[in-house]
Amino acid sequence: MQEDLNRLEEWANKNLMKFDKDKCKVLHLRKHSLGVQHRLGSTWLGTSSVARILGVLVDNKLDMSEQGAAAAKKVNRFLGCINKGVTRRDEEVIIPLYSALVRPHLEYCVQFWSPLCKKDVDRLERVQRRATKMIRVLGSLPYGERLRELGLFSL
Numbered sequence: 001m002q003e004d005l006n007r008l009e010e011w012a013n014k015n016l017m018k019f020d021k022d023k024c025k026v027l028h029l030r031k032h033s034l035g036v037q038h039r040l041g042s043t044w045l046g047t048s049s050v051a052r053i054l055g056v057l058v059d060n061k062l063d064m065s066e067q068g069a070a071a072a073k074k075v076n077r078f079l080g081c082i083n084k085g086v087t088r089r090d091e092e093v094i095i096p097l098y099s100a101l102v103r104p105h106l107e108y109c110v111q112f113w114s115p116l117c118k119k120d121v122d123r124l125e126r127v128q129r130r131a132t133k134m135i136r137v138l139g140s141l142p143y144g145e146r147l148r149e150l151g152l153f154s155l
Contacts, residue, residue, distance in 0.1 A: 002038055009041045027051040028060055056109045067109075068120040072127050075102045079130055089136040095150060098131045106155060124155045 012019060021040050025048035028036075038045050050059045050066060057066040078101045086093055106124055132146040133139045147154060 001036075005038055005040050005045075021045070025051065027058070029062065054109065065117060065120050068123050071105050071108070072123045075105045075127050076130070078102050078105075079127070079134070083134060089134055091135055091137070091150065094131065094135050095152075102127065102131060121155065128152070128155055 011017075019040060021043040024040055024043075024045050026038050026045050027048055027050075050057055052058075056064060057070055058064055059066060079098075082094070082097050082101070086097070106127060128147075129143050132143065132150060132152070135146070135150075138146045138149055141149070
């Protein structure tokens with residue numbers, strides 16, 4: 001790994017590029033590499049237990065549960081804003097807001113981080129359940145029926 005970092009540093013210098021070395025971290029994927037330190041140029045790199053790779057959170061066990069947790073947290077804030085800011089609670093208002101502001105965050109790179117654990121799927125499903133419950137006319141229906149009425153599918 002150090003040889004690759006040295007080549008990367010040489011390439012960057014040759015091409016007049018600079019790295020913000022304070023933002024560069026090492027994500028150790030194996031237990032026996034925990035004590036190994038790496039440097040980029042003359043700067044020693046810190047370690048991290050979680051990294052954001054192409055916008056997806058990955059931890060040192062290659063578990064991506066944190067991605068689902070972060071997405072759910074973010075979109076729950078959006079739903080809170082919609083809940084407080086929108087007075088009309090009908091399908092014509094809530095569904096376009098949900099489709100534009102919430103759903104893209106839940107589906108971002110889902111093919112890559114695919115929530116496999118039941119707890120991760122349930123976390124995302126709770127967000128959609130909350131959004132569909134905001135529609136006054138459908139709020140009392142069971143979740144499956146709300147999805148059918150709205151033409152949505154389970155996450």
